[in-house]
Amino acid sequence: MLKSEITQIMVMERTDYLIAGASHAALAAMHAIRLVDADGSLTVVGRDRKLPYSPTALPYVVSGRSDSNLVFLRDDAYFALARTSYRCGHALVRVEPANRIAELDDGSRLQFGKLLLATGARPVIPSIPGFEAVPYHVLRTLDDALRLRAELPRTRHAIVLGAGLIGMHAAENLSKSGARVTIIELQGQVLPGYFDAEAAAIIAGAFERDGHVTIHTDTRVIAAEAGPQGVVLRLQGGPPVTGDLLLVGAGVAPVVDFLSGSGIRCDRGILVDASMRTSVEGIWAAGDVAQAASFYDARPVLNGILPNAVEQGRIAGMDMAGDRTLQGYRGAVPLNTYSYFGRHAVSVGSATAPPGAEIIVRSDADAERYLKIILDEGRLHGIFAINTPLDAGVMWQLVRRRTDLTPLRDRFLAQPREAGRALMSRLWR
Amino acid sequence: MAAYNTIAFHADRCDGCGDCMTACARAKTASDSPRRARLQVLADGAGSFGLAMCRQCADPECVPNCPAAALRKNTETGIIEWDQAKCVNCLLCTVGCSYAGIVLDEVAGHVVKCDQCGGDPACVRTCGNGALEYLSTARIYNEVGALEDLFVPGLAGCQGCNTELLMRHTLRRVGPDTVLAAPPGCVPGMGAVGYNGMTGTKVPVFHPLLTNTAAMLAGVKRVYKRKGREVTALALAGDGGAADVGFQSLSGAAERGEEMLFLVIDNEGYMNTGMQRSSCTPYGAWTTTTPVGRESLGKSQDAKNLPLLMVGHRCAYVATASTAFMTDFYAKLDNALQASKRGFAYLHVYSPCTTGWRFPPRKNIEVARKAVESNFVVLWEYTPEAGLKLTHPVDDPAPVKEYLEALGKYRHLTSEQIAHIEHHIVANVAAVKQQASAQP
Numbered sequence: 001m002l003k004s005e006i007t008q009i010m011v012m013e014r015t016d017y018l019i020a021g022a023s024h025a026a027l028a029a030m031h032a033i034r035l036v037d038a039d040g041s042l043t044v045v046g047r048d049r050k051l052p053y054s055p056t057a058l059p060y061v062v063s064g065r066s067d068s069n070l071v072f073l074r075d076d077a078y079f080a081l082a083r084t085s086y087r088c089g090h091a092l093v094r095v096e097p098a099n100r101i102a103e104l105d106d107g108s109r110l111q112f113g114k115l116l117l118a119t120g121a122r123p124v125i126p127s128i129p130g131f132e133a134v135p136y137h138v139l140r141t142l143d144d145a146l147r148l149r150a151e152l153p154r155t156r157h158a159i160v161l162g163a164g165l166i167g168m169h170a171a172e173n174l175s176k177s178g179a180r181v182t183i184i185e186l187q188g189q190v191l192p193g194y195f196d197a198e199a200a201a202i203i204a205g206a207f208e209r210d211g212h213v214t215i216h217t218d219t220r221v222i223a224a225e226a227g228p229q230g231v232v233l234r235l236q237g238g239p240p241v242t243g244d245l246l247l248v249g250a251g252v253a254p255v256v257d258f259l260s261g262s263g264i265r266c267d268r269g270i271l272v273d274a275s276m277r278t279s280v281e282g283i284w285a286a287g288d289v290a291q292a293a294s295f296y297d298a299r300p301v302l303n304g305i306l307p308n309a310v311e312q313g314r315i316a317g318m319d320m321a322g323d324r325t326l327q328g329y330r331g332a333v334p335l336n337t338y339s340y341f342g343r344h345a346v347s348v349g350s351a352t353a354p355p356g357a358e359i360i361v362r363s364d365a366d367a368e369r370y371l372k373i374i375l376d377e378g379r380l381h382g383i384f385a386i387n388t389p390l391d392a393g394v395m396w397q398l399v400r401r402r403t404d405l406t407p408l409r410d411r412f413l414a415q416p417r418e419a420g421r422a423l424m425s426r427l428w429r
Numbered sequence: 430m431a432a433y434n435t436i437a438f439h440a441d442r443c444d445g446c447g448d449c450m451t452a453c454a455r456a457k458t459a460s461d462s463p464r465r466a467r468l469q470v471l472a473d474g475a476g477s478f479g480l481a482m483c484r485q486c487a488d489p490e491c492v493p494n495c496p497a498a499a500l501r502k503n504t505e506t507g508i509i510e511w512d513q514a515k516c517v518n519c520l521l522c523t524v525g526c527s528y529a530g531i532v533l534d535e536v537a538g539h540v541v542k543c544d545q546c547g548g549d550p551a552c553v554r555t556c557g558n559g560a561l562e563y564l565s566t567a568r569i570y571n572e573v574g575a576l577e578d579l580f581v582p583g584l585a586g587c588q589g590c591n592t593e594l595l596m597r598h599t600l601r602r603v604g605p606d607t608v609l610a611a612p613p614g615c616v617p618g619m620g621a622v623g624y625n626g627m628t629g630t631k632v633p634v635f636h637p638l639l640t641n642t643a644a645m646l647a648g649v650k651r652v653y654k655r656k657g658r659e660v661t662a663l664a665l666a667g668d669g670g671a672a673d674v675g676f677q678s679l680s681g682a683a684e685r686g687e688e689m690l691f692l693v694i695d696n697e698g699y700m701n702t703g704m705q706r707s708s709c710t711p712y713g714a715w716t717t718t719t720p721v722g723r724e725s726l727g728k729s730q731d732a733k734n735l736p737l738l739m740v741g742h743r744c745a746y747v748a749t750a751s752t753a754f755m756t757d758f759y760a761k762l763d764n765a766l767q768a769s770k771r772g773f774a775y776l777h778v779y780s781p782c783t784t785g786w787r788f789p790p791r792k793n794i795e796v797a798r799k800a801v802e803s804n805f806v807v808l809w810e811y812t813p814e815a816g817l818k819l820t821h822p823v824d825d826p827a828p829v830k831e832y833l834e835a836l837g838k839y840r841h842l843t844s845e846q847i848a849h850i851e852h853h854i855v856a857n858v859a860a861v862k863q864q865a866s867a868q869p
Contacts, residue, residue: 024493024494024496027493028493031493035488054496054497055496056496056519056521057496057497057517060497060517060519065517066497066515066517070498070514070515071496071497071498071515072498073496073498306494306496306521306524307494307521307524307525310490310493310494310525314493335524336524337519337520337521337523337524339518339519339520342538344520344533346520348524389532389533389535391481391523391526391529391532392520392523392524393490393523393524393525393526393527393528393529394526394527394528394529396524396527397527407474408474411474417529418469418471420529421469421471421479421481421529422471422472422473422474422479423473423474424479424481424527424528424529425471425473425479425480425481425528426473426474426475426479
């Protein structure tokens with residue numbers, strides 16, 4: 001062994017807990033670890049050279065509702081108090097499970113006792129001919145948000161590729177800042193996966209009426225090019241769309257490029273069990289990067305939403321620290337809350353009704369009210385609402401506890417919010 | 430780490446009137462709409478009412494679900510605070526809450542949650558049924574917990590005895606400028622006075638006779654007063670010493686208004702010396718001097734109501750307390766301490782004795798609670814100015830049989846004896862209430 005190698009090993013930094021990532025899953029894990037283990041050394045490595053923040057807050061930075069200096073979820077004092085080394089501006093590039101070594105992009109190597117991979121996701125850029133030559137925005141980092149915000153005043157016609165939550169939020173912001181907005185979505189409706197077609201149509205209607213947003217669903221982009229007026233997107237079976245700003249909101253994919261050679265099993269995301277353990281001992285994964293069992297059929301699914309990241313992070317942290325009160329992950333339930341143009345929408349649970357399920361829909365398109373309840377054997381399978389207040393957390397509990405709603409069925413169907421509260425207040429006693 | 434005050438909900442006392450919601454809506458929204466209240470009382474479909482309200486969780490789920498850092502747990506007050514300036518109205522906090530404690534107010538257009546009105550909750554003030562209660566027990570942990578323990582470590586009580594708790598907490602609160610009298614009984618028996626020339630306390634302590642505790646303490650206090658030193662004269666006495674042979678000096682000191690705090694730990698007998706009966710031993714109880722056999726079935730007389738006798742002395746302060754109701758005890762200890770600066774303060778604490786009453790050590794607090802809930806003992810306080818007031822009225826008492834059956838010393842009771850005890854309880858409550866209704 002060379003002398004330089006010996007020196008490197010001798011000075012190699014060691015940490016009991018290493019958390020790669022610095023958003024919701026990472027912070028929840030850190031908190032859970034510190035609740036049980038006050039002394040173990042803890043290092044959090046964040047890709048961005050900033051204090052931790054949430055990607056979910058970014059649309060509000062774009063709109064100006066959030067001050068970009070006030071969106072940080074933790075400060076230096078917090079890390080000092082928790083005796084945690086927060087290393088920002090560094091990405092994980094390699095994991096060597098055999099030696100328990102993690103390598104960062106500056107070449108530094110850390111030896112860890114336990115490692116949590118909470119590296120999140122990054123935007124997917126669709127493979128469209130000519131796309132590499134056109135300028136476009138994405139919205140995943142604070143810098144992305146500030147860049148997009150700077151563009152708002154001079155944007156006259158924006159194209160938003162993808163009608164997911166990021167795309168819809170951005171479309172609203174762009175429209176409110178005075179731009180003409182066109183949304184292009186490959187699937188047959190906006191917000192696929194969260195709302196059914198009928199609810200999606202109500203939401204799309206608000207965008208069209210209040211925001212004068214043009215929405216093309218079922219539409220494929222076949223080519224992109226830079227023209228004198230800006231970006232031109234050629235669409236299958238329709239006239240091309242030209243805009244001076246293009247935002248890509250076509251979904252995200254887990255950040256897993258550091259995995260090669262690690263032996264950690266990965267499908268679309270890193271595969272984990274109910275304790276968020278990966279296939280390799282001593283290594284956990286949580287949040288948008290992890291692929292855990294679905295609540296409904298136990299198949300491993302990506303569930304890239306904030307509450308899920310918090311829950312998975314907490315479970316991973318508890319398991320890493322040996323918290324004996326840990327209850328395993330009960331499975332991914334898709335859910336979200338979505339506010340747009342002063343309206344509120346909530347979705348909890350699966351919109352795919354199983355065979356034999358009871359589906360109750362109350363819709364008033366003029367009042368933009370919508371409520372859909374799916375009951376499976378008397379238990380809540382999913383509930384979706386627009387302008388109909390629901391306590392999403394209570395509904396989530398009813399789904400995952402498989403609470404039998406039969407005794408309160410009529411009341412629940414009539415007033416799900418009140419009945420849900422009454423049920424939960426009893427279930428807790 | 431601080432402890433926090435909380436709003437407790439007693440579902441058994443709630444009739445669903447909704448006044449709390451109206452009061453909350455008025456306090457928080459300038460409307461009368463119960464729908465906009467931060468707490469929601471709901472018929473739970475099972476014949477009673479439930480409450481949806483922020484529980485100010487110790488490890489909240491709403492806070493980590495906020496992407497905009499608009500929620501935080503205030504570690505001083507325990508309140509989960511919502512910052513309107515930072516809130517982006519995404520409602521993800523409501524996903525984290527399983528209690529419907531942070532909810533969308535459609536009229537306001539943003540989420541709302543309870544902030545306990547800064548320490549004087551409007552809902553609690555309004556509830557006429559006592560279903561909502563603002564618990565300030567946290568004060569005990571935060572304030573009293575920070576005070577110095579003035580007893581030495583290693584006091585040797587019986588297993589499960591709560592007297593050590595009572596002694597240590599009392600002396601902590603009364604403080605270092607104290608002269609302590611510990612007459613014969615369990616208190617010195619545990620080592621409070623000390624061994625081999627060393628005291629068991631960090632304050633001056635002496636061991637008077639059973640008969641002269643109040644007289645000696647009165648003298649000591651007067652000497653300090655003459656010397657211009659402000660001290661609290663504190664007695665930690667048993668019921669035997671206070672109610673029987675010590676009663677003459679106790680009565681005399683009370684009548685003269687000697688400035689002292691006389692705390693009686695009532696375990697219903699001379700438990701330290703072998704469980705003999707005292708005049709505070711209840712009717713029917715087994716003791717070694719009221720045995721159970723052919724000739725005798727436990728004590729054949731009723732207990733003397735010593736605290737009511739002290740009211741007859743018109744002391745500056747008289748109260749009864751129980752170790753199952755520590756908030757009530759602490760409030761009374763504070764009041765008694767204040768009163769002892771101007772006159773005679775008497776505090777009578779009912780203290781179950783695991784050894785002498787024959788019950789498992791782990792059940793001490795449960796037994797103490799059952800005594801109160803069955804009206805076997807009544808919690809009240811008295812000052813000459815305000816008269817006597819019940820501090821924990823029990824209008825619908827639990828059957829006393831449940832209390833008696835928990836204790837080995839009543840195992841032999843005949844149905845006639847139980848009937849006698851039930852009758853005595855009714856008479857005793859009536860006597861206390863009569864005193865309570867009397868003009869001060």
